[in-house]
């Protein structure tokens with residue numbers, strides 16, 4: 001007999017039929033006559049109740065049915081008499097596929113803290129919380145692909161190993177086959193990368209944008225969706241060393257349309273979560289964040305507030321005059337810290353905010369310079385509870401201006417000669433942005449630590465699993 005998934009059984013259409021189900025035991029309870037096993041197979045957050053008539057089963061077999069054990073059960077699906085479920089399975093045959101010794105299995109019936117579960121990241125997908133989060137990660141990925149596919153944008157794969165630092169922030173993980181204890185040296189004492197695999201210095205990518213631009217300037221609209229790596233030593237609830245980024249890049253698109261695209265995109269993803277993940281959202285709202293679902297709906301209602309960096313600084317300075325305290329100093333020219341971003345979003349405007357036209361010194365070399373010569377056409381989308389969720393810009397399309405900015409920002413021309421070719425031949429206005437996938441997941445799941453929305457988080461001193 002073919003196995004039926006619990007999500008299908010719970011729909012109730014198979015009542016009266018004999019079915020085969022396989023899954024893992026969440027709990028077992030009962031009395032002298034019957035046992036009730038809550039079985040979960042990951043297809044949905046809800047368990048299937050298995051009713052076991054103790055007279056018909058060997059007690060040795062049932063002793064092996066403990067939390068975490070895997071079972072194969074054949075039985076009759078019936079309408080449930082008990083509360084809390086609409087159907088249940090009356091077991092005819094039970095096979096224990098794998099036991100889980102209660103003396104050592106770490107996930108027992110009681111609830112576990114998120115901190116504890118982080119230490120057993122290899123087992124935490126078996127909990128309700130992480131089952132919900134894993135499923136929502138999948139649904140958000142589907143939302144992203146569908147959004148861009150429907151608009152005719154092509155999914156492009158950009159390399160993970162690269163020789164250029166796209167963001168120019170010097171946060172690259174080095175890739176090397178050289179023996180670190182015995183590095184080859186040139187005559188002047190520098191590391192001799194000619195003996196390395198690629199015969200040059202390479203790193204893991206911090207962004208697929210530069211390569212994405214090459215594709216956009218040929219295919220029109222593209223997006224990337226892949227892992228990116230940053231060796232920023234910031235141990236915060238919002239930073240990972242390995243995170244997934246979605247980077248659309250679109251030819252003939254200017255900054256205002258880029259903002260429209262970003263806003264439509266996030267709203268589409270949030271709507272998708274409400275449409276496809278209600279069971280998991282309800283669970284997460286009940287257990288972690290009672291305002292989760294209303295916050296998701298709220299974001300869909302109003303247009304995002306759009307304003308310049310300069311206006312943002314004025315608002316923050318006025319707040320400080322009015323007595324609001326911040327940990328970090330803020331003045332024209334300084335980067336907004338997370339506390340400033342959250343003030344603008346959560347206290348001042350009380351809705352998502354898009355900040356544009358940042359001072360050129362605090363943004364990357366590729367952003368289009370404004371006529372004032374001081375600011376660039378960058379845009380950050382700021383979200384409640386998260387701060388920056390998207391960073392993007394209109395790109396500098398003019399070769400001379402781009403080369404000047406690169407040299408001012410210390411980006412060597414020899415590293416980006418290929419990138420400059422796109423401005424040499426058939427250059428065109430174009431724009432794009434990057435959405436941090438895990439930051440989106442923080443928002444839609446209501447989790448507060450980014451380590452809890454990626455299966456195996458990579459953070460400073462943490463790469464065990």
Ligand code: 4AD
Nearest residue numbers: 207209239240243247389390391392433434436439
């Ligand atoms: O603002 P960032 O650095 O922009 C870029 O990388 C551009 N190349 C994007 C583009 O224009 N194509 O990063 C984009 C987003 C941030 O807004 C944030 O959501 C996320 O990536 N992000 C991180 N997420 C988790 N951990 C980190 N260490 C992150 N750094 C950035």
Ligand code: MG
Nearest residue numbers: 380388390391
């Ligand atoms: Mg940024």
